[in-house]
Structures are given as structure tokens and as C-alpha cells.
Amino acid sequence: MKQANTSSSHPYQAVEHIKLGADDMNQVLAIIHDATKPLVFEGLCEHFPIVQAGLDSSDSAMAYLQRFNADKPIIGYKIASEHQGRVFYNDELTGFNYSAGQAPLAVVLDHLKQEQQTPTGTGIYMGSTDVQQFFPGFAEQNTLQLGGLSPLTNLWLGNQTNVAAHFDFPLNLACNLVGRRRFTLFPPEQIANLYIGPMEFAPGGQPISMVNVEQPDFDKFPKFKLAQAQAQQVELNPGDVLFIPSMWWHQVTGVDDFNVLLTHWWRDTPGFMGRPNNSLMHAMLSLRSLPKAQRQAWKAIFDYYIFNDELDDNQHIPQGAQGMLTTPLDELNARKLRADLSNKLRR
Template sequence: MQDLTYNIHNLPEPRRVEGVTVDNFKQRVTDDYSPAVIPGFADQWPLVNAAKESEQALCDYLVDVSTNTPLPLVLLPHKTKGRMFYSEDMRAMNFQKAQATLQQALAHMQHFAQSNRELAVDRVCVQSVRIKDVMPKLEDELANPLRPGNHPFIWLGNPVTVAAHFDEAHNIAVVAAGVRRFTLFPPEQIDNLYIGPLEHTPAGQPVSLVDLHCPDLTRFPKYAEAFKHALSVELRPGDAIYIPSPWWHSVESQSNINVLVNYWWSGNFVSSALPFPMLIHAIQALKHLPIDQQTAWKHMLNHYLSTDESLHEHIPPSVRGVLGMRNQTTINRVHNWLKHKIGR
């Protein structure tokens, strides 16, 4: 009998928020630092309506709005069962990369969709492509009314599972075709998720090594605690989910052909304002110092990351720099200072 103790299908769902508008988005969604489902967000999209009609109608619609620009294609051998992950020795990945036009990629996806899943047919997917670069006709149609000006990205493919990871930016992810399951963990569960290498990753961000469908509690015993705090939800075409950064989330596309559209934003104005590279730099700079120096730098970080503005009242506002009011002039000056210090 299957052990249902850690079955993600039994987890509670994130909060659901109805009637979200650009005027109440902050108050009703982002002011609460937790994921939120926005049902029916994209019910009126022609893309969603084509997907609801049939897989063929979906493919025809995408081909009609696409260019012949080559896309980055991920090829997942049959034995992976669609789980994008490491090879057994973790020295490489369990998938290959290629390039194909959208028409070619969709032909691969349809080949899988028309075959028996038990046959040795590779799965394919296209991950995170900016729509304006490959489907410019869709740019206006997919404009996000809650985040005007944010560029949409598209993800499409056969059933694929992406391990739990975090994004550096906040995210609204919209299911446009197929069914997707999102399983989410609060940032403070990092100790219990057994995160893999930071700079050697399947798709750019570090991932949890735990297989959520078959967790090995002998190897990963602390996952039992992470599971207690997890959320999970299955979304259908038209539904959206807001995922604040850096909540951990695994994404499982379940239908033969799936399409996701997402929007990232962070409020950062320059390329140096990226938390994850900062983390890598901090590890490189501090981790191998003697323990007393590490402790001293932890105190330093706690001091300067404090939201208590009174800690810096002794410095005149005009010369507080990065410790003061954030404006474009100060941001550019700090950016250039970092470029000089790190790039020398």
C-alpha cells in the first residue's frame, strides 16, 4: 500500500483571492507575504480559449502567432519520467539541450501526446522565453493588468516536473494550457529542503534534492518538517498564482501539452541589485574566514539589514548613500561603485 503520509495532494492550498484589480492588488495580494491563487485571471485570453478547445487548436494558435526564431529546447529521455534533475552522480544533468523552431518543438510535443506514455518517447519543453522575442503578436494580448509594463515569458512542453527552487523576483504565473501543480515552501524551510549546489544547477537557480512524490526520509529526514509547512494546489487554464520571492516552489505540468505565461518583477533598478549573486559573493567572501570573523560579519549584516532607521540618524541624510532614501541617483552611484570594486 502506498504511504500517503507525505502525499503533496493532501496538503492545504494557498489562499484564494477573488476580484483582484490593479487598485487593490497590493492590499489584497502582495501585502500578505504568502502565495495566492487568482482564479480565472486569464479566462478571456484567446490563447486560453484555444487550449480549452483542443490540443490541435492550441498548437495552431501558437504557430499562427510565432516567428521562426530558434527556441531553446530541453530533451528529457523517457527514463527521467519528465523530472528535470541531475544525473545520478550529480556531475551533469539528466537532460539534453537543443534548438528548434516553435513548429518543430510543438511537433515533438504532439508526438509524445499521441503516443502511450509507457513507450520510450522523449519529453520536450521550452523554458522561459520572452514572448516579445518569439511571439510578438501576443505581447499586447498577454499584457498583465495587475503589473502593467512587465514583460511576459512563456513556458511550454510535455509533462515535466521542476524541483523546488526560488526566484529572485516576485512572480505571477498563469496557466494558459494544461494542468499544473504548484507545491510551495516558506523561505525559512531552506534547512529542511536539502538544497543542492548553488552554481551547478539544472536551470540557473539552486533546487531541492528531495523528490516530492517519493521523498527518501532516510537520506532527507528533515523534509518531514518542511512538509508540515508546505502548500500545494492544482491550477487549470485561466488560473494564476502569485509567488513572492524567495518562496520555494516546485512546478509539475501534468497534461500532454502545457503552456504557462509568467511575469517577474522585483523593484530593482540595476543589475547589481540581485540577491542571489550577492549570496554567492557573500559565501565566497565570508564562509572561509575564521569563525570569530564570520560571527562579526553576521552582526554587521544584521545591523545594516535592520529596518530601524534610527540606527543611522547620526549620519546627515545628504551623505547616507545606500543607507538613506533610495532614488535613482543613489542607486546608479552604488551600482558603479560595486562594478569598480568587484570588477577590478
């Protein structure tokens, strides 16, 4: 039997590191405002009490977390040892390779402690969990001060697990609180080389790359070498903060036997503009199955109306008649567009 080529010894590009203190958040915000690539802010959150507790010991970090638990069951995942911590699909892609269920935080932490003391290779994972709802009071001393922004804050914890490469629409400042995590990041345009899985369902609800970045199978996924050439990788220490620009693909790997991450998600455009993935789903319905010539014609129309770098080049239309072409789109015209689209979708 031919053995698959799974070498992963690739010299990834390094993520740029910046050293600023907690008192320099205005400067941090100014830097990321124009950033189009990932950035690491070394030690930016090392003053957080949870970080200091984790530097003392895993037990101290776990005890600190439990002080804020709202006694609400959280969703935890258990991954059998043969999957080596990979949060993924089953072999038939009819479901997932883990078992999930609700349990008190104390139970999840106890399972993590057992794995530390008597390792079986079982992956234990808690995905995106809202801080305000499940850990009230935690944010008061353990979140970044982002000025006028109101980010969604979520906690993630587990042992040596890895989450397949995916993208998020919001911008993200990810605080590595306990343990070490490795991020492998790919520019948005590398989607064609990442072998994306089903759209209907995915482990985290967002389409993922089918490639195991830690052990890529180049016989099965040859184009992934092109994605590797453009990828960046970084291992975060406790207290480091990673800025992930909107739409960058990233695989996340827990390096240590207990690690905790805090994400700050926000969008830099008004909420009334809606979610771009809704447009993608509508395009799947109405455009994807058209004949090639028609799809190419619509591509030109989308380029003109949507992706043109000079979107405000409408001087040939009186401003009062521009309607939905107004740049930037205002809330009134957004509401009109939404109502018109909603009516048409119901026909």
C-alpha cells in the first residue's frame, strides 16, 4: 500500500510581534485599525488575574475560573484518543468525531485534571462560551479595554486539541490566558487551496478546511502546498494577544495539557448592513447553477457594483436618486433593501 505524503516540516512565515503595555490600548487600536495581516501583541494581557493564576499552576487557574461560574451547564466535547485531539467529522461526514453534552464546569475541569494525572489521549474541549452569561464578573478584570467598541467576549478551554482552519467575519483580539496555543493562519484568498468541507454543517458551525494542518496529506490535498507558502504561524505564550483580521483562515492547536483563550469579536461596519454570508447563501440559490456564460456576466455585474474599488464613482447619477448605490450605505436605504429582498424571497 502506498504511504501518503504527510510531511509537515514547512517553514511558515512568522507573525509580526509588537511589544506594548496595557496602558497603550489607544495605540493598539490605532495599529489594528489599518492592519490587514495578523499581529501579536506580546504580553498585552499578562496582568490579567487569570494569566497570573495560570502561571502559578493549572489548578490555580481552574480554581480562579470556578469562582465566576454561573452554575449553568456548559457544552463540553470529548474526543476519543485515536483522533489525537482533532475536532472534526466522522469518516463518512455524516456527523462528528466527538461526543458533546452539557455538564457543569466543575465536571469538565475534573476530566481535564484526570487527563493530566493519567493521560489516555482523550481530548477535552469547551468551545466558544459567552463570558457575560456563563462567567459573570470575569470580564471586569480579564478583558481588554477597547474604547467605544463593544466586543462579544467568549472563553475557550481544553487540553491538546486542535480546531480545523476556519474564518470568522468579525475582527478578533484573542488573549491567550493559560497554557500555549499555536495558530496557523492563511490569507482569505487561499480558500481555493484549503479544500473546504460541507457548508450545511461543520463542527463549529462555520465551514472548515478538510486538511489537518498539523499533519497534511499532500497526496490527497496537493494544492495545500500553495496555501502553506502564504501561511503564517505563531505559538502564543500566556499573556500574548493575537489580532486576527476579518476573514483570515486559522487553525488553532492547544499545545499544553490545559489552556484557556479569551476572544474579543467585533465588526467594523454597522450592524444594519447585515451578515455577508446571507448574501453568499442567496447567491448559491440564484446564481451558482446558472450556465457558465450567465455566471460570468453576473460576475462582471458583481465586480461593478460590489467589488469595484471606486464604489463612490456615481457622479453620473444625481445624489438624491442614488438610493441603494449611496456610499456608504445608510440605515434608511439598508432598511429599504432588506424589506424589498424579504418580500421577493417570500414569492
